[in-house]
Amino acid sequence: MISVKTRRGSLHTFLLLFLLLIIPVAVFLVIHLNHPFGRAASTTFADEFASSSLDPSWQFLNPTGTAAVSELSGVLRINVASGNDQWIGVDQAPKVLRNEKAGDWSIVTKVNANNGPLASLAGLVIYKDSQNWITWAQLANLKMEASGIINNAFTNPVISNMDPRFDYVRIRKIGQRYFFDASRDGNNWTNANAWTDVGNVLNGARYGFMAKNWSGAPGYTIDFDYFREYGEDLMPSAISSIDAPTLVDKEIGDGGLNNSASVDVCGADLGSTFDWNGKSYIAYGDTSRCPLSGFNVDRSSTMAYTTDTNPSDGIKFDGWITSGGRAKELFPKDPGTVTAIPTNGVAIGSTGYLFYMQVVNWNPWTCNLSSISTSVDGGQNWTKHVDSIKWDQGNFNQVAIYKVDPYIYIWGIPCDRNGSVKLMRVDQSQILNKSAYQYFSGYDISNNPTWAINNEGAAISVSGGPTGELSVIYNPWLGRYTMTYLRNSEIVMRESPNPWGPWSAPFVVTTDSTYPSLYGAFMKSGYWENNGETFYFRMSRFFPEYSTYLLKAKMNKNNIAPITPTPTPMPTTTPIPTGSFAAQYFNNPDFTNKVVEQNVAQAKINSNYPLPSGVDPDTFSVIYRGKFNFDQDTWRFNTQIGTTVADSVKVYIDNDSSPVVNNAAYSPPVMSGIKTLGGIHEVR
Secondary structure (H helix, E strand, O other): OEEEEEEOOOOOOEEEOOOOEEOOOEEEOOOOOOOOOOOOOOEEEEEOOOOOOOOOOOEEEOOOOOOEEEEEOOEEEEEEOOOOOEEOOEEOOOEEEEEOOOOOEEEEEEEEEEOOOOOEEEEEEEEEEOOEEEEEEEEOOOEEEEEEEEOOEEEEEEOOOOOOOOOEEEEEEEOOEEEEEEEOOOOOEEEEEEEEOOOOOOOOOEEEEEEEEOOOOOOEEEEEEEEEEEOOOOOOOOEEEEOOOEEEEEOOOOOOOOOHHHHOOOEOOEEEEEEEOOEEEEEEOOEEOOOOOOOOEEEOOEEEEEOOOOHHHOOOOOEEOEEOOEEOOOOOOOOOOOEEEEEEEEEEOOEEEEEEEEEEEEOOEEEEEEEEEEEOOOOOOOEEOOOOOEEEOOOOOEEEEEEEOOEEEEEEEOOOOOOOEEEEEEEHHHOOOHHHOEEEEEEOOOOOEEEEEOOHHHOOEEEOOOOOOEEEEEEOOOOEEEEEEEEOOEEEEEEEOOOOOOOOOOEEEEEOOOOOOEEEEEOOOOOEEHHHOEEEEEEEEOOOOOEEEEEEEEEEEOOOOOOOOOOOOOOOEEEOOOOOEEEEEEOOOOOOOEEEEEEEOOOOEEOOOOOOOOOOOOEEEEEEEEEEEEEEEEEEEEEEOOOOOOOEEEEOEOOOOOOOEEEOOOOOOEEEEEEEEEEEEEEO
16 A cells, blocks of 8 residues: 555655556445444543643542653643552552542543553553552553452453554443443444452542553653543443353263264364254364263364254254264364364355364464365365465454355454454355455444455454354344353353444353353354344353253343344445546544545645545545556656654555555655566555
8 A cells, every 4th residue: 555644744745657557446435234323422521631730620649759740732641650560569650530420430531642661551540549440451552451459469350452452442330340442433442341340349439540561661651632421331232131041951972962972972062053955063173082081082073963943952963974973073184283173164055164273282272274164065075275265373263153145254263262353254255265355444434344355464353352262143132243252261242233343241141150161152043032032052061071061041131222134235336537546544643543535636646735624634644546557667656755753655566565665754755666567556
């Protein structure tokens, strides 16, 4: 992309191309399914930090006397000194606090600038005293963390691993529960997790800002744009509660409903289910032979199938995929790996597709890749496509799948139980084409979701971690998508009006105090009562017996209108006039919060032209993109930028990972790059 960014200063950037033929290029428009419920809320207190001194309701706590706070040009600036830590027995971090509002509330801020070192944490805090506090903050200027000290002991409601960092930060308190949310644009929010103050320890606390560092890290400054307080929940959930589940049956192994020993299966886990050729197929992970003795796994995967659509008395299997009368391994693991486990499946026409993770180590749990295996004969034989499509170790090693025509939506987590959830989708006809996958990357100025094509690195979190094995379906009774997964020692559920969110805070379904060593919670559309009021799910247990179990639980809901999912139209295209680029303007330097998209009327780009309405002239970025037909020759690309601020411009050709020009701040203002080209190429 021709990417231009500026902060607080002038910008003069141009690209000059000598072109003989210019062809149109397509710009994909965003089509949305359903936008989250929303309405304007009134603040009960707001501070834009526009005066020269703090509002009298604020208190500045400076335990060491080495920190400082000030209001500067509409921001609250906290200067953190080296050694300003906050920990068990350590109370040295600067804090700016005001009295907590009684009852339920939401507080919101925006981090304007954070130059904190690796060992730093800064954001919102709820502070009772040095032995009782919780913060929701930017961790080392990279990710997000909610943690604190309760009863003088460390408590970690969630290290969310939300990636990348979000600048808008929000805490909501509803009863005894605290919800930690983040946003990239201040309008569309992602919930990281929730924490329950069981002993009401934080009642009567103060809240506001805190910034700290540790391990000898240097001092730094952090700027907050505003503080806003609301006397209500700004993101209410459609779920009010979930009743304790009921065990329906043990499914496999000794005493299980299905005589799996007849096919030499005495233990297995997971069991994600998908419909295919008039049957439901259950994909199991590591499978133990008979008799079960500890963890005597001898197959990475096995598969059962059923036509039973009534789960109330358990799911009775019709049979298994076998070879020689024994449940067969569906596909082998690669040399040098531990196992290759199917994490979810989908059928398109008569072909079955299994997404699988390939584990190289269980301690720590790591994968080298995930990929897809296919079968065209009802599951008897499977072909791995790792040579043509794969995801390296990252956020799509374990997946949940749900079809909303014409797309398949795929939620992914890393190869462990700590990461956050990200989302990708692909047209069903392109499921084996890695370059056709689209990754949820945020929202545009109209609050519609944006999708980055063939750019996994652009994916952002839709739900915070820690997240273990997950499942997503649409629940008609609730009128929402529901997601179940393992969170530490609990199986929990979230809900959302759209595949991308906003996903509610998690509600506990059951815990390992009732079912020790539990994990996995795989739902299936149609396995429910009263259209989804009571839902069924398959749970795994490692001990006391390695097996899967069918449970059911009843939901209770709040009065929020249901949303029925509708097919998503394919993106439409808008031709760009000959001799021009497409331009996307963003109201910050990191290419988020898109304001407008427009055509540029010539091949020479000059960003000193009048900016489109709504674009901040002091802090913006812009991406130009166009296709051109080059004579076979060596071409020179010229750029020019300012020299006094953090301006930069990069020029890419086609899908090159390295720019032909990389003109950054404080480098020579005029820079060129050369490249030999011929024929049609994209200039970005």
